[in-house]
Amino acid sequence: xxxxxxxxxxxxxxxxxxxxxxxxxxxxxxxxxxxxxxxxxxxxxxxxxxxxxxxxxxxxxxxxxxxxxxxxxxxxxxxxxxxxxxxxxxxxxxxxxxxxxxxxxxxxxxxxxxxxxxxxxxxxxxxxxxxxxxxx
Amino acid sequence: xxxxxxxxxxxxxxxxxxxxxxxxxxxxxxxxxxxxxxxxxxxxxxxxxxxxxxxxxxxxxxxxxxxxxxxxxxxxxxxxxxxxxxxxxxxxxxxxxxxxxxxxxxxxxxxxxxxxxxxxxxxxxxxxxxxxxxxxxxxxxxxxxxxxxxxxxxxxxxxxxxxxxxxxxxxxxxxxxxxxxxxxxxxxxxxxxxxxxxxxxxxxxxxxxxxxxxxxxxxxxxxxxxxxxxxxxxxxxxxxxxxxxxxxxxxxxxxxxxxxxxxxxxxxxxxxxxxxxxxxxxxxxxxxxxxxxxxxxxxxxxxxxxxxxxxxxxxxxxxxxxxxxxxxxxxxxxxxxxxxxxxxxxxxxxxxxxxxxxxxxxxxxxxxxxxxxxxxxxxxxxxxxxxxxxxxxxxxxx
Numbered sequence: 001x002x003x004x005x006x007x008x009x010x011x012x013x014x015x016x017x018x019x020x021x022x023x024x025x026x027x028x029x030x031x032x033x034x035x036x037x038x039x040x041x042x043x044x045x046x047x048x049x050x051x052x053x054x055x056x057x058x059x060x061x062x063x064x065x066x067x068x069x070x071x072x073x074x075x076x077x078x079x080x081x082x083x084x085x086x087x088x089x090x091x092x093x094x095x096x097x098x099x100x101x102x103x104x105x106x107x108x109x110x111x112x113x114x115x116x117x118x119x120x121x122x123x124x125x126x127x128x129x130x131x132x133x134x135x136x
Numbered sequence: 137x138x139x140x141x142x143x144x145x146x147x148x149x150x151x152x153x154x155x156x157x158x159x160x161x162x163x164x165x166x167x168x169x170x171x172x173x174x175x176x177x178x179x180x181x182x183x184x185x186x187x188x189x190x191x192x193x194x195x196x197x198x199x200x201x202x203x204x205x206x207x208x209x210x211x212x213x214x215x216x217x218x219x220x221x222x223x224x225x226x227x228x229x230x231x232x233x234x235x236x237x238x239x240x241x242x243x244x245x246x247x248x249x250x251x252x253x254x255x256x257x258x259x260x261x262x263x264x265x266x267x268x269x270x271x272x273x274x275x276x277x278x279x280x281x282x283x284x285x286x287x288x289x290x291x292x293x294x295x296x297x298x299x300x301x302x303x304x305x306x307x308x309x310x311x312x313x314x315x316x317x318x319x320x321x322x323x324x325x326x327x328x329x330x331x332x333x334x335x336x337x338x339x340x341x342x343x344x345x346x347x348x349x350x351x352x353x354x355x356x357x358x359x360x361x362x363x364x365x366x367x368x369x370x371x372x373x374x375x376x377x378x379x380x381x382x383x384x385x386x387x388x389x390x391x392x393x394x395x396x397x398x399x400x401x402x403x404x405x406x407x408x409x410x411x412x413x414x415x416x417x418x419x420x421x422x423x424x425x426x427x428x429x430x431x432x433x434x435x436x437x438x439x440x441x442x443x444x445x446x447x448x449x450x451x452x453x454x455x456x457x458x459x460x461x462x463x464x465x466x467x468x469x470x471x472x473x474x475x476x477x478x479x480x481x482x483x484x485x486x487x488x489x490x491x492x493x494x495x496x497x498x499x500x501x502x503x504x505x506x507x508x509x510x511x512x513x514x515x516x517x518x519x520x521x522x523x524x525x526x527x528x529x530x531x532x533x534x
Contacts, residue, residue: 015270064292066287066294068343069340069343071284072251074258090395090396092400121264
């Protein structure tokens with residue numbers, strides 16, 4: 001509400017909502033309930049064209065992961081790519097704040113949404129997201 | 137009753153590094169050898185279906201100019217790693233439709249040294265500007281998981297572990313041990329060296345649990361097949377009829393909507409669907425298969441496809457593998473060619489090269505790696521996006 005020069009923020013993607021609490025939002029098909037993070041022309045499941053914005057659960061469990069150790073220039077490695085089951089909605093995100101090895105990352109582990117600063121450009125700070133172990 | 141279609145002639149080039157040949161050279165080599173194998177020429181072909189992803193387009197017409205311009209329709213097809221199977225299926229459909237009685241399908245790729253497929257190099261941005269369907273202010277790969285191929289298929293394998301009980305790094309690595317061992321009998325494989333479990337697990341990690349030898353080998357190669365109608369085959373020589381291989385099923389599917397498919401490609405549902413259709417078309421079941429070539433683009437992918445193709449009970453892929461069944465001396469040999477991990481994966485050629493492998497066995501011409509008495513075989517490919525091609529082939533009754 002006050003100092004806009006230092007508080008201007010932009011989310012990494014438009015489905016990350018920087019409200020309090022921070023959460024992800026999906027475009028949900030009003031006919032069949034399918035959820036999408038990107039803009040859709042029609043539902044891939046039932047072809048209907050009406051969507052509504054719905055919040056996605058901010059906690060979930062790791063349904064799959066990989067530790068990426070080899071990537072093109074500009075992509076920091078290692079990073080942990082994961083598929084998280086957020087109360088029935090599948091989300092792809094990096095796992096953060098966890099040692100990237102198979103001793104510390106387990107299928108089924110409980111995680112929660114978290115954010116981090118990607119840096120400031122032109123007075124605007126970009127905010128990225130990931131999921132971290134609930135125990136943290 | 138749809139008319140039967142047969143493979144009359146088929147060929148694959150040596151897979152590996154072909155610095156002195158371009159895609160047209162490799163395509164011409166495979167196409168001319170396939171026609172010679174079938175005892176026919178370009179004058180007999182009624183359609184050309186040509187697959188190539190990275191050569192710049194118009195591959196079919198470029199190929200014709202080197203092997204014979206006869207004015208026949210050319211279909212240039214692309215379908216990711218299922219491109220070769222799509223070319224073959226296009227030619228088969230033309231014959232089933234009665235448009236012609238003989239056709240040529242070709243798939244070629246120059247992929248040696250291509251690096252990580254599906255990975256995008258990133259450069260720094262000057263300002264945060266939302267772009268695309270996600271309104272992303274920066275490249276997302278590496279920030280929001282990964283969509284590169286090794287990482288995607290690693291997650292496919294780990295997802296199977298989550299659903300049916302953890303699968304160890306070692307189990308995935310042992311699948312790769314099998315395929316590298318199998319490749320030692322394949323003179324056309326890009327790599328034909330045996331690798332120990334320790335070597336495979338200790339190699340460079342690409343995307344856990346896939347180390348480098350557990351990933352498909354980028355290489356150059358071509359493959360081609362001549363298909364013929366049942367009626368036309370009956371007019372050919374007894375020798376051509378004897379060596380012809382029956383296409384008992386030819387199926388292509390895409391991925392139907394599933395809840396998770398927008399964040400992790402679902403390679404399972406479309407493969408299960410294609411397998412069910414193929415078994416019904418052919419009138420055979422998994423128990424009838426004498427060998428299988430499946431799309432082991434990564435060791436993690438091979439595991440899930442044991443299940444998807446019905447080679448084991450649902451959730452039983454680890455037990456199936458641990459039983460020894462998919463080794464060449466097991467009850468259900470899988471990837472006796474060495475598979476994509478060792479034979480190599482020149483993407484557009486793969487979906488015809490796997491047909492060549494099984495035809496070789498069904499004809500009894502596979503030499504040292506012959507699966508004795510093979511009569512029924514299945515060849516499977518999947519391209520992300522997604523497309524799945526399955527063909528079931530049977531040796532001639534003659």
